[in-house]
Amino acid sequence: MDDWPGGQRIVRRLIVRRVLWIFVVVGALGIATLGSPVWATHDVRLSEDVSRTKHNLSSNPDIMATGTTEVCIFCHTPHGANLAASTQAPLWNRLLPDDTSYEVYESPNFDAQDFTGIHRPKGVSLACLSCHDGSIAFDALVNLPGSGGFVPTNLGFGRGPGTSTNSINFFGGAIVDGSKTFTEGLRDVTEVEKTSESPFSGGLHDLVHGGGGSEGSEPFPNLGLDLRDDHPIGMEIPCLTDAQFNQICQDLTTLKLDGGTDGTSVAYISRTSPQQKLVWPMEKRDRLRAYPSTDQPGRYYIECASCHNPHTPRVSFLRLPSGVPGLVDKDLSPSDTAGNPTGKMWGQIPNAGSAICLSCHAK
């Protein structure tokens, strides 16, 4: 927490409160608690805790899988993984979408580079889109839970729902359709933050279901194949042509913030000068990141996971802002739109002040 001094007072108070609670609980239950490990509470200060996010498809009431209690299996497998997306989707356990199917972002102002000339989703973004473009079934897994469930037809790239399996059933019809992909149709529900929830609850706020009228899951979490209405991905950071990115590019290309030297590792984004880097998240999983190009070493791309961390219990699966001049380094606790302190931490409202956007964009 050292990198968020504004949160220290809150944290200290919580520590005191937690210690008091420990005394109360131990006193009340006595021996009943002996031998029971303390399971981490849902806490947005944890960078990652996927079991307690809606990416736990065994527990998410909107996509509830009933054939397994496993969590990791919906994306990863320890053996027999899909190697098609290079190696940027670690031990990937799903059919990957064909990258030629998308309509991609464009704009007269858009200076982004891409050596292919077509800003197709790459690497880790294809892994995200394997659920979030709504075309591939949630259970199009390569290696099913347990033994004896290897489905080689889900290896490689494909299109369509993939080979779904009957051993994993879903309920939660609001956003899962008969082909076990996201339901098509626009959402008509505007959700607000549930103030009654624990101050530590993050990723649970934006459950998809719960509205009246016609329900759907577009444009999020089902982005569809038309990505023109989304921030570009598979996009090389326009270091040469757009001055607003000078600072982050200088750091990415000269300082090698990942500590690597070959341009083949994930790198981290910060707009602060090297002397000010301590204001970026101490935990590197919270840092905004740029992905290397396997074809052009030394060049860095923005992909879905540049801003999103699929394992984090935070709102919208966001990483945390990174060294925005005059914001993060001077005002270390987020304010509301009127400039009043919210009493929350960046971990609870990561994009307060649009600090995530401004972590890359000098706007």
Add this chain to the structure above:
Amino acid sequence: MQLNRKIVMLIAGVLVLAVPILGWAKHMAALGNATGHPSPYPASVAAEDIKNTLHNLSTSNIVAGINISGNPANQTAEVCVFCHTPHGANLSAPGATPLWNRTVPLNSGYIIYGSPNFDGANSGQPQGVSLACLSCHDGTIALDSLINMPGSGGFRPLNLNPATAATTSLVQPAGGSAFLNGSNQMNSAQRTDTGPNYLAITGGAAPFPNLTTNLSDDHPISMQIPVTDPQFNELLANSPPADASGLRLLTRNPGSVNADKRDSLRSYPGVDRTPGSGYYIECASCHNPHAPRPMFLRLPSRYDSAMSLASGGGASTTADMGVGGPIELIADDPNAGSLVCLSCHQK
């Protein structure tokens, strides 16, 4: 009067203290002879029982179809001999491969795991106990390439060297099967079965149990636990120190190492096998080849108190988006809730 009040207070104090102390004593009595952290697992679930696993390759396997000792001239009901021998063992992979009775593959030629996110320090090629596993599971060495055959008079020194290793005609007559090829190696063809029946291996053995020599689609092994990746801070901080042999039991929760260390996830020392040479993840970090459990898994060191240890079904819980769904006995389904994965990974 003053004295009376003091006596009353004293008696009340004793009574207040006595209730939890008596309760504690009763609880400890119920634990019987257990020492230290009580095991969460029923005593009836054996940590190891090799005879009742797929690794019993002999005619004594009670599961039909797994016995590969099918050559009538050479059958054996011995179980251990497929991996271990009491005399004349292979010393080329010492340390974590006790009295190894098989040809050990060279630690070269494997395609190893890599990723831009990967902070692990790969030793480069498989080492130690992982090479013992791969001596069957990379599909390059015959399952009956033994050093010391069952009984007397069957010492095969050529099998100490992978370059001269050969089958010993212990296994089925030549011709192969869905599972083994004509050289008694695991088939390299891909599996096509999609059913839940783990015995139904049709059409091949890759990518499991035959991992092949391409290990890039498998969790990395011979990999040093990365101290530079903060997700492992909890693991490194809470795991007890390594024992004298360099074996270190792993847990993210202080004090929650399994009572039976054979069930415990663990790391191994580096390639020189000396304590202090690092903490490496090998095949046997997660798998126990002798355990009668699905996928030969060890048990998680981290489990949700909300997850019942009672067998059978139960109501699922979605209240906290935690580990919910059907409630399973962890020993029956060790990776329920992905808890084996989450015993190391803070994800």
